Structures are given as C-alpha cells and as structure tokens.
Amino acid sequence: MKSSYSKGSQRASVDSMMTPMIDVVFLLLVFFLATSSFQRLEQALPSSVAAAPEASQQGNTVQQDPPQDFTDLSDIVVRIQNNKNALTPNLVEYAINNETIGSLDLLSDRLARILKVRADIPLVIDPADDVSAGEAIRVYDLAKANGSVAVFLVAR
Amino acid sequence: MKIPDYRGSQGVNINMTPMIDVTFLLIIFFLVSSHLAKQENFLKLDLPTANAGTSDFSDAPTVTVQVLASGEYQVTSQVMTLEQIRRAILIRRQTEGVPMRIRIRTDRMAEYRHIAALLKICSSTGNTDIVFAVYEGNKS
Numbered sequence: 001m002k003s004s005y006s007k008g009s010q011r012a013s014v015d016s017m018m019t020p021m022i023d024v025v026f027l028l029l030v031f032f033l034a035t036s037s038f039q040r041l042e043q044a045l046p047s048s049v050a051a052a053p054e055a056s057q058q059g060n061t062v063q064q065d066p067p068q069d070f071t072d073l074s075d076i077v078v079r080i081q082n083n084k085n086a087l088t089p090n091l092v093e094y095a096i097n098n099e100t101i102g103s104l105d106l107l108s109d110r111l112a113r114i115l116k117v118r119a120d121i122p123l124v125i126d127p128a129d130d131v132s133a134g135e136a137i138r139v140y141d142l143a144k145a146n147g148s149v150a151v152f153l154v155a156r
Numbered sequence: 157m158k159i160p161d162y163r164g165s166q167g168v169n170i171n172m173t174p175m176i177d178v179t180f181l182l183i184i185f186f187l188v189s190s191h192l193a194k195q196e197n198f199l200k201l202d203l204p205t206a207n208a209g210t211s212d213f214s215d216a217p218t219v220t221v222q223v224l225a226s227g228e229y230q231v232t233s234q235v236m237t238l239e240q241i242r243r244a245i246l247i248r249r250q251t252e253g254v255p256m257r258i259r260i261r262t263d264r265m266a267e268y269r270h271i272a273a274l275l276k277i278c279s280s281t282g283n284t285d286i287v288f289a290v291y292e293g294n295k296s
Contacts, residue, residue, distance in 0.1 A: 020173040027180050034188045043209030044259070044287040049275045080268075127268040133223070134264025136271065137204035137288060144208035155275035 050124050050152035075122035080131045092135050112146045119147050126154040204264040205293040216257045223262035227270040242277045261289040
C-alpha cells in the first residue's frame with residue numbers, strides 16, 4: 001500500500017507530517033487554556049442562625065438555637081462593632097458578653113481558652129448593622145477554627 | 157478515458173486528520189459553552205475568606221442569593237427585594253417538597269444588616285441549611 005507520506009523525498013514527508021501535529025498541539029493548548037478556570041475556587045461555609053425570640057414565635061421554624069438560650073448566661077455573645085472613635089475608622093472592636101476586646105488576636109485567644117473548657121457552649125455572633133459581612137464571617141470562622149461546635153449568626 | 161477502478165483490495169483511503177480536528181473542536185466548543193452557561197448567573201463578588209470552608213459537593217436543591225456591596229439582592233441574576241426572595245424560596249420549597257439549601261454569596265463589604273435580614277427570611281421559611289460562599293483563606 002502506498003501512502004501519501006511514503007513517496008517523495010524525506011523533506012517533503014516531514015513537512016506534510018508537521019501540519020496535523022501543529023493542529024493538534026494548538027488544539028490542546030486552546031483546550032487547556034479554556035478549561036483552566038481563572039476564577040478562585042469557591043468553598044462553602046455552613047452556618048447556623050440564631051433568630052431573636054419574637055421571630056421564632058411567629059415563625060414555623062425548626063431552629064437549632066432555642067430562644068431561651070438567647071438570653072441565657074450559659075451562652076456566649078460576641079458583639080462586633082465598628083470602632084467610631086479610633087483614628088482608623090475601619091477597625092472594628094469586639095465584645096464577649098459586654099466585655100470589650102480590642103483586637104482579633106485577643107478575641108481568638110479568649111475564645112480558644114473558653115472553648116478549651118467547653119467546646120459545645122453556644123456561641124452567638126452578633127455583628128452591628130453597619131459591620132461588614134466580611135468581618136462577621138471572619139469571627140464566625142475564628143470560632144470554628146478554635147473548635148466550637150455551636151456557632152450561630154444573629155438574624156434580625 | 158480511464159475509469160478509476162475501486163474494486164481493488166486498496167479501497168478508499170480516508171484522511172482522518174481533518175475529521176479528528178473537527179471533532180475535537182466540537183468537543184471543546186460544547187465544553188466551553190456549557191462552562192460559561194454555568195457561570196453566567198454568578199456575579200463577580202469579592203467573597204469573604206474563611207479557613208473552615210469546605211468543598212461544596214451537596215446536590216440538595218439550592219437557592220443562591222447574591223448580596224452586592226451596595227446591599228442589593230440578586231437571585232438568578234434578577235434584582236429582588238426581601239419579600240420577593242421570601243416568595244421565591246417558598247415557591248421553590250413547595251415544588252421541591254424538601255427543605256432547601258440557601259447559599260449566600262455576599263460581598264465582604266456588604267453591611268451585616270442585609271445579611272441579618274436575609275438570615276431571618278431563611279429561618280422564617282424553615283430553611284436551616286445555610287451556607288456562605290467563601291474563598292479559602294491563606295493560612296497564616
């Protein structure tokens with residue numbers, strides 16, 4: 001059998017072999033460029049919600065956080081507020097059960113100590129209205145990272 | 157005139173290369189277009205970062221609510237008010253018959269009041285499976 005590649009000089013044979021190879025190589029290049037996504041991978045952070053008592057009375061809800069726990073002293077409320085009197089207005093300040101805590105590191109330290117004693121203590125995160133969502137998620141993540149098994153975000 | 161004789165043992169020699177080229181091209185076209193269709197209704201948002209996030213492999217029926225930095229809500233790339241979101245969740249819940257997963261994609265600069273209001277709607281409609289979309293934090 002005579003193939004088109006077998007006749008002619010050696011040079012012509014190499015030339016005619018190159019074209020489909022370049023085709024395929026370009027195609028693979030385009031394929032990998034297109035399929036490699038340039039977006040950062042998104043992950044999911046599961047969260048639980050603590051609703052205020054009046055919300056749960058009207059609601060038909062199955063809440064993970066019973067309303068009476070909300071005011072009970074056996075749980076820990078972490079408040080987040082924008083620091084208004086500081087020179088840098090973007091800083092936020094934290095408070096655990098009304099005791100102000102200056103920085104995220106101190107908060108992390110305090111939470112770690114509390115959670116070491118009791119990891120299942122309900123932790124309610126209550127950011128002020130004007131606090132950014134990023135800050136709220138950061139504290140939520142911090143509590144999870146310190147081993148808390150019951151963290152709740154406040155719903156209003 | 158000589159009539160070509162195809163009855164020999166040789167048969168017709170088909171060149172496979174262009175066919176493979178075209179086939180690959182079609183495969184890539186469909187792959188890319190489906191990829192784009194999937195991402196089309198997701199806004200480019202600056203999501204919060206978290207270390208406790210996990211890969212989301214759940215195939216539960218999901219409603220994705222996007223919260224822009226301005227506090228605007230979007231569901232399937234439609235701007236919605238809270239009341240409209242509540243109705244959309246209830247309708248979806250009725251058709252699915254099971255509690256749904258609510259996925260909140262929020263910009264990290266959005267104010268918490270918008271999130272809190274959304275969370276309240278989630279719990280008042282009986283959906284406790286709430287996940288936030290986050291970027292993986294740099295563990296420093």
